[in-house]
Every structure is written in structure tokens, then in C-alpha cells.
Amino acid sequence: MHWVNWLIIAVWLGYIVWDGLRRSRGTSDIEGYFLADRQLPWWAVGLSVMATQLSAITLIGTTGQGATDGLRFIQFYFGLPIAMVILGVTIVPFLHGAKVYTAYEYLERRFDPKTRSLTSLLFLLSRGMSSGTIIAAPAVVFSAIFGWDIQWSVVLIGVPAIAYTIVGGARAVAWADVKQMYLIVSAMFVLVVVLLYRMPVPVDDALRIAGAAGRLRVFDFSFNVTETYTFWSGIIGGTFLMLSYFGTDQSQVQRYLAARSVNEARSSLLMSAYWKIPLQAMILLIGVLIFLYYLFQPAPMLFNPRHDALVREAEPSAYTALQTRYDAAVVQRRAAAQSAADARRTGNATQVTQALEQFRARDEDVNSVRTEALAAASRVSGESSRDVNYIVPRFVLDELPLGFAGVFLAAVFAAAMSSIAAELNSLSTASIVDFYQRWFKPEASSAHYLRAGKITTTMWGIFACVVATYAATLGSLIEVVNRFGSFFYGSILGVFILAMIPRARALGAFTGMLVGMASVAAVSFGAPSVSFLWHNVIGAVVVVVVGLALSPFAPLPATTSELAISTANR
Amino acid sequence: MKFKCQFPLMTSPTPFRTTLWRVLLVQIVTLALLWLLQSRYMLPGS
Numbered sequence: 108m109h110w111v112n113w114l115i116i117a118v119w120l121g122y123i124v125w126d127g128l129r130r131s132r133g134t135s136d137i138e139g140y141f142l143a144d145r146q147l148p149w150w151a152v153g154l155s156v157m158a159t160q161l162s163a164i165t166l167i168g169t170t171g172q173g174a175t176d177g178l179r180f181i182q183f184y185f186g187l188p189i190a191m192v193i194l195g196v197t198i199v200p201f202l203h204g205a206k207v208y209t210a211y212e213y214l215e216r217r218f219d220p221k222t223r224s225l226t227s228l229l230f231l232l233s234r235g236m237s238s239g240t241i242i243a244a245p246a247v248v249f250s251a252i253f254g255w256d257i258q259w260s261v262v263l264i265g266v267p268a269i270a271y272t273i274v275g276g277a278r279a280v281a282w283a284d285v286k287q288m289y290l291i292v293s294a295m296f297v298l299v300v301v302l303l304y305r306m307p308v309p310v311d312d313a314l315r316i317a318g319a320a321g322r323l324r325v326f327d328f329s330f331n332v333t334e335t336y337t338f339w340s341g342i343i344g345g346t347f348l349m350l351s352y353f354g355t356d357q358s359q360v361q362r363y364l365a366a367r368s369v370n371e372a373r374s375s376l377l378m379s380a381y382w383k384i385p386l387q388a389m390i391l392l393i394g395v396l397i398f399l400y401y402l403f404q405p406a407p408m409l410f411n412p413r414h415d416a417l418v419r420e421a422e423p424s425a426y427t428a429l430q431t432r433y434d435a436a437v438v439q440r441r442a443a444a445q446s447a448a449d450a451r452r453t454g455n456a457t458q459v460t461q462a463l464e465q466f467r468a469r470d471e472d473v474n475s476v477r478t479e480a481l482a483a484a485s486r487v488s489g490e491s492s493r494d495v496n497y498i499v500p501r502f503v504l505d506e507l508p509l510g511f512a513g514v515f516l517a518a519v520f521a522a523a524m525s526s527i528a529a530e531l532n533s534l535s536t537a538s539i540v541d542f543y544q545r546w547f548k549p550e551a552s553s554a555h556y557l558r559a560g561k562i563t564t565t566m567w568g569i570f571a572c573v574v575a576t577y578a579a580t581l582g583s584l585i586e587v588v589n590r591f592g593s594f595f596y597g598s599i600l601g602v603f604i605l606a607m608i609p610r611a612r613a614l615g616a617f618t619g620m621l622v623g624m625a626s627v628a629a630v631s632f633g634a635p636s637v638s639f640l641w642h643n644v645i646g647a648v649v650v651v652v653v654g655l656a657l658s659p660f661a662p663l664p665a666t667t668s669e670l671a672i673s674t675a676n677r
Numbered sequence: 678m679k680f681k682c683q684f685p686l687m688t689s690p691t692p693f694r695t696t697l698w699r700v701l702l703v704q705i706v707t708l709a710l711l712w713l714l715q716s717r718y719m720l721p722g723s
Binding site: 178188192195248314315317318321323324325326374377380381385389441640676 | 678696697699700701702703707708711712714715717719
């Protein structure tokens with residue numbers, strides 16, 4: 108890559124770290140470090156919420172998914188605006204009004220210490236591991252693209268984010284997120300403009316070709332619980348997933364607990380409700396435009412350069428044969444695409460349909476050769492052969508003008524850093540507030556907890572980098588942890604729903620959570636084809652039903668004033 | 678002890694409720710645009 112691109116990335120990373128260090132001034136107590144003194148404006152919190160969710164793999168993986176699979180992934184987010192609206196009138200006022208540091212702290216006030224500790228521990232387990240995978244996913248891509256050892260990619264992504272999170276805490280994380288979001292959105296607009304400018308056929312013709320290749324299918328109204336990307340999975344399963352993620356996951360809850368008031372916290376979530384689906388549509392559309400671009404320009408057979416080199420070296424004759432077939436199929440597809448574009452100008456509907464059918468057949472030929480090449484890559488490398496995550500980085504490095512690649516890659520770094528910083532900040536908060544302060548040292552000074560917070564941020568940062576470095580060899584372990592995580596996400600949501608129902612009691616909540624997790628585990632192993640989106644629905648419903656059924660048998664709590672805590676503080 | 682409505686925001690007209698309608702409107706417009714994109718450019722069976 109040209110040094111100018113590297114310079115842009117270095118300047119951006121330097122600026123973010125410098126700004127984080129600058130914002131650490133004035134942070135002298137635990138509320139300032141963990142919650143930015145609850146003084147952040149709604150728009151900064153809103154951008155921080157969006158930046159936390161938008162990871163590097165969203166930027167490179169989702170665009171790649173748009174290129175290979177089209178727009179249907181957007182259905183995954185259909186439940187998000189619904190979830191944000193529900194959270195705005197339910198959990199947000201409860202948590203913000205209760206003046207807690209962690210979402211789980213509220214569960215002790217409402218139920219008992221063991222419910223709080225179990226939910227917080229589950230959060231630490233799952234987010235601790237996922238913080239490693241957040242760094243690992245882009246690090247693996249950068250390593251393959253630039254030919255580095257993975258630890259250098261991990262250092263480049265992890266160290267700046269860890270540095271400004273340790274020093275500046277929640278304030279640095281939020282303001283860094285604001286800048287990262289500006290860069291990410293700007294980089295995406297630049298990509299769209301460049302792609303439209305370079306499209307060799309009119310956009311209307313290009314979209315018709317994309318439609319013929321199935322890339323513009325958005326809606327699938329079939330009710331099939333084994334399919335993740337359907338309208339109903341997105342609306343029902345997606346709503347429960349987003350309720351769990353934005354309502355009970357400390358990495359998100361901590362963002363809006365830092366808002367100035369309940370109304371500002373709500374407004375910050377509504378920013379995602381407004382913009383998430385349009386933003387995600389734009390990300391996927393970039394992928395579709397890259398697919399169209401590569402119809403008319405030479406495209407690599409394998410986008411992962413390391414896999415390409417491995418197959419070329421290990422099976423040279425098979426590679427040459429595949430490449431020859433691929434080149435021929437690509438030439439035929441390009442001619443078919445051009446014919447389809449030309450046919451549109453004739454105005455003859457039958458001719459247009461025939462040309463688009465022809466194009467679709469040629470596109471299937473190309474896909475068939477690529478499937479064989481990917482199978483060869485998998486055979487030779489012993490790794491997953493999906494190269495979706497490599498399509499956009501290759502396009503950016505090979506095709507964008509000087510400097511633009513630097514801006515886009517800086518945006519990928521920004522996306523990774525904003526997610527990892529929020530996770531480290533929330534992991535540290537939960538460790539200190541829910542465990543260290545609650546069980547080991549309840550009466551220490553604020554300065555002591557501030558020091559402890561910085562130490563735990565450092566430890567979680569090192570842990571994340573170690574997990575990321577060994578992600579390839581820890582692959583199966585990470586999968587186990589992720590699967591374990593999916594068991595309890597919906598169940599934790601169920602506990603929070605119970606917390607808002609006055610007649611629910613601690614016994615019902617705790618037992619309900621255990622039964623909920625067991626039910627999801629049973630479904631996951633007994634019917635593995637059921638999409639994970641439905642696990643959250645099952646977990647939450649079981650917890651609420653069991654919790655309410657058991658609550659009449661539990662003693663009344665010593666005080667019920669906590670139930671009205673949110674309305675009292677509003 | 679009697680509990681008050683936990684969600685007064687849902688029972689009173691507030692600026693937040695107006696915002697909710699706006700959110701709904703933006704989503705409907707976005708989904709309508711996506712629907713138009715699909716119905717205009719997709720080939721049957723693709």
C-alpha cells in the first residue's frame with residue numbers, strides 16, 4: 108500500500124489517542140471514569156451507541172455479504188426500531204432513574220444479589236471472549252491482505268483503543284466514537300460516490316442487472332424458523348435480540364447511562380431507531396455496487412490473497428485449470444451484462460427479459476467456478492474458505508484512488524476501535540462495580556475505585572489481545588463461548604422484563620433464568636436448525652412464564668420502594 | 678402497596694410520543710423504498 112495511505116491511517120490513530128488523553132483531564136472519580144459524570148449530550152451518546160454496534164466486521168463483512176448475497180441481510184435489523192421504542196418507554200427510564208452504574212446493579216435492588224452477580228458474570232464471560240473476536244476478525248483480514256503476522260494487526264487495532272480507554276474512560280470512549288462515526292459514514296459516502304462515478308453502465312441498467320442476479324431481493328415473507336434472514340425472523344426474533352442487546356448488555360447500557368437525563372438517553376437510542384436501517388441498507392448497497400463494478404472489471408477468483416497463493420502453490424495444475432475456466436466465464440458474463448444493459452435501450456420487453464435471463468445463467472457459471480476454487484482453498488489451507496470479508500478490502504486497495512484507501516482503512520480501524528473501547532470500558536465497570544466493590548471492598552475511596560478501574564481495563568485489554576492473537580487456534584473454544592452466550596441472552600432479557608412486573612419476586616426471577624437458559628440449550632441441541640434469532644424469544648418467554656408462576660410462592664421483599672424508583676427519579 | 682403505572686410516557690401526549698410517530702414514519706418510508714427497489718428491479722424467480 109502507498110505510504111500516503113499509511114500516513115492517513117497513522118494520523119487518524121494518533122489523533123484519536125491524543126484526543127482521548129486530552130479528555131482524561133478532569134476525570135478524578137469513578138462516576139467520571141465510568142459514566143462521564145452523566146453529562147453527555149444525547150447526540151454524542153447516540154453516535155456512541157451506533158459506533159459500538161458497528162464493528163469493523165460490519166464494515167467489511169456486511170459489504171462483502173451485499174456483494175455475494177444482496178440486500179436480504181437487512182431484514183435482520185427490522186426489529187431494531189421497534190426495540191428502541193420499547194426500551195425508550197421501559198428499561199431506559201428504570202435504569203437511568205435508578206442512578207446505577209451497571210444494568211445488573213438494578214437487579215440486586217429489585218431482586219437479590221445472586222441474580223445480579225449471575226447476570227453480570229454471564230456478561231463478563233461472553234463479552235470478554237467477544238472482545239477478542241472483535242479485534243481478531245479485522246486482524247485476520249489485514250494479516251492476509253498485507254502479509255503480516257496476526258499479532259501486528261492485533262497491536263495496531265488494540266493498543267490505541269486500549270490506551271485511550273484506560274486513560275480517558277467513558278468520556279474518551281464516547282467522544283472518540285463520535286469522531287469514528289463521522290469518519291465511517293464519510294468513508295461510506297466516498298465509496299458510494301466513487302462506485303457510481305466508475306460504473307460503466309447507467310445506474311438504472313446496473314440495478315436491473317443486480318436484480319437479475321438476485322442481489323436486490325430484500326423481503327422474504329416465508330415463516331420459517333430455520334431461516335435467519337426472513338421478514339418474520341427480523342421483526343420478531345430481531346426485536347427480542349435488539350431488546351436484549353440494547354436493554355441488558357452493559358456495553359450498550361453504559362453508553363446511555365452517561366446521558367444527561369432520561370429524555371436524552373431515550374433520544375440517543377432513537378437515533379439508532381431512525382438511522383440504523385438506512386445506514387445498513389447503504390452498507391449492503393455498497394456491496395451490491397462492488398458486485399456490479401466487478402462485472403465489468405477484472406475480478407480476482409479468490410479474494411483472500413493468502414488462500415490464492417496457497418492454492419496456486421499446492422495445486423498448480425488444478426489452479427491453472429480453474430483460473431482458465433473462471434476467466435472464460437467472467438468474459439461471457441461481462442458480455443451478457445453489457446447485452447442486458449444494451450437491450451434496455453431497445454425498449455423491447457421480451458428482449459430485455461431474455462438478455463437478463465442470459466446474464467443470470469452466465470452469473471451462475473461464474474459462481475460455480477468460484478465455489479470450486481473456494482473448496483480448493485479450504486482443502487489446502489484447512490480453514491474456512493468464505494472470502495466475503497476480503498472483497499471490500501481488495502476493492503479498496505486495488506481500485507480506489509490514492510488516499511481514498513487510507514481513509515477507508517482508517518474507517519475500518521475506527522469501527523474496530525470504537526467497538527472494543529466500549530466493551531473494555533463496560534467490562535471494567537462490571538468487574539469493579541458488580542464484583543470488586545460489591546463483594547470485596549465496599550467502602551474504599553473513589554480514587555481507589557478509579558485506580559482499580561484503570562487496572563481492570565488494562566487487564567481486559569490484554570486478555571482481548573491475547574484471545575485475538577490466538578483466535579485461529581481458539582476457534583472451537585470461541586464458538587462454544589458464542590453458543591453459550593446465545594443460551595442466556597434472551598433469558599437475561601426475561602429477568603429484566605420480570606423486574607418491571609410488580610408481582611415478580613427474586614425466587615421466580617432466578618429460577619426462571621436458569622430454566623430459560625436450560626430451555627434454550629435444549630432447543631439449540633435438540634433442534635439445531637432453529638435460527639439463533641428465535642433463541643432469544645424462547646429464553647425471554649420461558650423466564651417470564653416461569654418467573655411469574657413461581658413468584659406467588661416467594662416471600663414479599665423487605666421493601667418495594669425500588670419498584671417505583673424510576674418514576675420517583677424522573 | 679398499590680403500584681402506579683410504570684410507563685406514564687405511554688399514557689400521556691409528550692414530545693417523545695411525537696418522536697415515536699416520526700420513527701415509525703421514517704421506517705415505513707425506508708421499507709417502502711426498499712420494496713420499490715425490489716419490485717422494480719428483480720426478475721421473477723431470481
